[in-house]
Amino acid sequence: MVKGQIVSINVSPKKGTKKTPVSEAKITSLGIEEDGHRGDWHRQVSLLAEESIMKMQGKGLNVKAGDFAENITTQGIDLLKLPIGTRIRVGESLLEVTQIGKECDKPCAIYYQAGDCIMPKEGIFAKVIKEGNVRVGDEIQSSCINCQR
Numbered sequence: 312m313v314k315g316q317i318v319s320i321n322v323s324p325k326k327g328t329k330k331t332p333v334s335e336a337k338i339t340s341l342g343i344e345e346d347g348h349r350g351d352w353h354r355q356v357s358l359l360a361e362e363s364i365m366k367m368q369g370k371g372l373n374v375k376a377g378d379f380a381e382n383i384t385t386q387g388i389d390l391l392k393l394p395i396g397t398r399i400r401v402g403e404s405l406l407e408v409t410q411i412g413k414e415c416d417k418p419c420a421i422y423y424q425a426g427d428c429i430m431p432k433e434g435i436f437a438k439v440i441k442e443g444n445v446r447v448g449d450e451i452q453s454s455c456i457n458c459q460r
Contacts, residue, residue, distance in 0.1 A: 315388025315451040317402065318361050319376030322346040330377035335446040338404040340439055343382050353409040354436035356401075361386045363433040379430045388451055390435045400452040403443025410436040 321330030325347040342349025342356050349355055359381035367374050376384040383401060390411075393399065397408045413431050
């Protein structure tokens with residue numbers, strides 16, 4: 312079992328924009344309530360590791376959780392080692408990894424605001440399997456066998 316934790320939950324009214332941290336949220340069948348990223352598709356919830364954000368800070372960028380439009384910022388779990396189809400328990404909810412990284416047709420608002428964007432390379436996306444509440448500090452668990460660092 313691979314474990315990590317939620318260090319930030321982030322929402323915004325529109326896709327592709329910086330998100331504002333909140334202390335807790337409800338994940339419904341379409342994604343995080345009150346977030347523009349939710350919908351009936353395979354990328355209902357986005358996750359990015361705090362370690363990825365710290366890497367960008369190390370390059371001199373003034374960025375923090377939510378600045379890359381991720382819904383959930385994690386710590387202690389190597390998201391890129393979670394294969395597509397992996398189920399992860401996030402707080403009370405259950406998600407299934409559907410996509411690792413993404414292709415950007417053109418630089419988005421985040422790229423222009425932050426100077427770079429790590430989501431296309433190190434973000435993951437998931438669909439909701441089971442609804443539930445999530446809070447900062449909640450544990451993230453995956454039973455992925457080959458996901459250890």
